[in-house]
Structures are given as C-alpha cells and as structure tokens.
Amino acid sequence: MAGNSIRERILLAVMAAVRPSVEALGATLHRSPTVAISREQCPALVVFPETEAITERANDRVTRELTVRLVALARNVAPTTPETEADRLLTAAHLALLSDGTVGGLALGVREQECEWEVDDADAVAVALPARYRITYRTLANDISIQG
Known part of the structure; x- marks a missing residue:
C-alpha cells in the first residue's frame, strides 16, 4: 500500500x-470541520487546506504550492475582547508554524500570505481571524508520496 502524499504529511x-501552543491557550484545534464550531469549542483554531498549484516542472520533479488557511475563532468572553483572544491565538499559531520553515523537512519553505478580519454580531460577538500561508514543496511527477 502506498504511503500518504507529501501534501497530507505536511497538513x-x-x-x-x-497543537501545543493552541492547547496551552485553552483553545481547541480542528481540521476542515464540516459543521460550524460551537460556542463551547471556542476559542478555536481551524486549519483548512485551500488550494494547491503546480508552479514548476523539471524533468521528473514537480514544485507545488499548498495554500493553508488558519482561522482563529473567539467569542465575547470577559475579561478580554474576542478580537484580542483571536489575535493571541493566531499569533501563537503563526510562531509555531514559522519556527520551522521546512515543516519538519517536508517543505522548501513557508510564506505568510494575508490576514483578514471578520466580526459577526449574532447572539454574542464572534470573531474569525483568518491568515493564509503558502507552503512550497516538491514531489516526483509520477508519485506524490515521494519528495523530489
């Protein structure tokens, strides 16, 4: 049986x-949830793989760029504001992700792309603070489970 793709191993x-920095802040961690994160699960950090593009082909090697979105979710809980809580969570995740620019030796590099703010005044103020990162890696053209 073939191993997991490099993409899955990166994720x-x-x-x-x-995980350690998210849990140290008392937050939950989720990957690509199919249902909304509940109030009880907040604060939370959600990891979404968004897109992958092939940027270069050289002989039997393919360079790929995987875009991953991290979303810090927080609700209005005293004594901090949800914006402050979401920012603290995303700051910790950013530091943890960029502390090893090779993602455990699987990637050529990690680059921060953008960040945006979403505030919703539903039954209580909720903040979603998404940030995108582009992870560049290389595989063999005929086997995405082998680094190139």
Missing part, C-alpha cells in the same frame, strides 16, 4: 506544530 505536520 498533519502543520496540525502537530500548532
């Missing part, structure tokens, strides 16, 4: 990298 490594 698992991202989860493992951010």
Whole structure:
C-alpha cells in the first residue's frame, strides 16, 4: 500500500506544530470541520487546506504550492475582547508554524500570505481571524508520496 502524499504529511505536520501552543491557550484545534464550531469549542483554531498549484516542472520533479488557511475563532468572553483572544491565538499559531520553515523537512519553505478580519454580531460577538500561508514543496511527477 502506498504511503500518504507529501501534501497530507505536511497538513498533519502543520496540525502537530500548532497543537501545543493552541492547547496551552485553552483553545481547541480542528481540521476542515464540516459543521460550524460551537460556542463551547471556542476559542478555536481551524486549519483548512485551500488550494494547491503546480508552479514548476523539471524533468521528473514537480514544485507545488499548498495554500493553508488558519482561522482563529473567539467569542465575547470577559475579561478580554474576542478580537484580542483571536489575535493571541493566531499569533501563537503563526510562531509555531514559522519556527520551522521546512515543516519538519517536508517543505522548501513557508510564506505568510494575508490576514483578514471578520466580526459577526449574532447572539454574542464572534470573531474569525483568518491568515493564509503558502507552503512550497516538491514531489516526483509520477508519485506524490515521494519528495523530489
């Protein structure tokens, strides 16, 4: 049976990298949830793989760019504001992710792309603070489970 793709191994490594700092802040960690994160699960950090593009082909090697979105979720809980809580969570995740620019030796590099703010005044103020990162890696053209 073939091993996991380098992409999947990178996603698992991202989860493992951010988990200690997320949990140290009392937050939960989720990957690509199919249902909304509940109030009880907040604060939370959610990891979403968004896109992957092939940027270069050289002989039997393919360079790929995987875009991963980290979303810090927080609700209005005293004594901090949800914006402050979400920022603290995303700051910790950013530090954890970028402390090893090779994602455990699987990637050529990690680059921060953008950040945006979403505030919702539903039954209580909720903040979603998404940040995108581009992870560049290389595989063989005919086997995405082998580094190139």
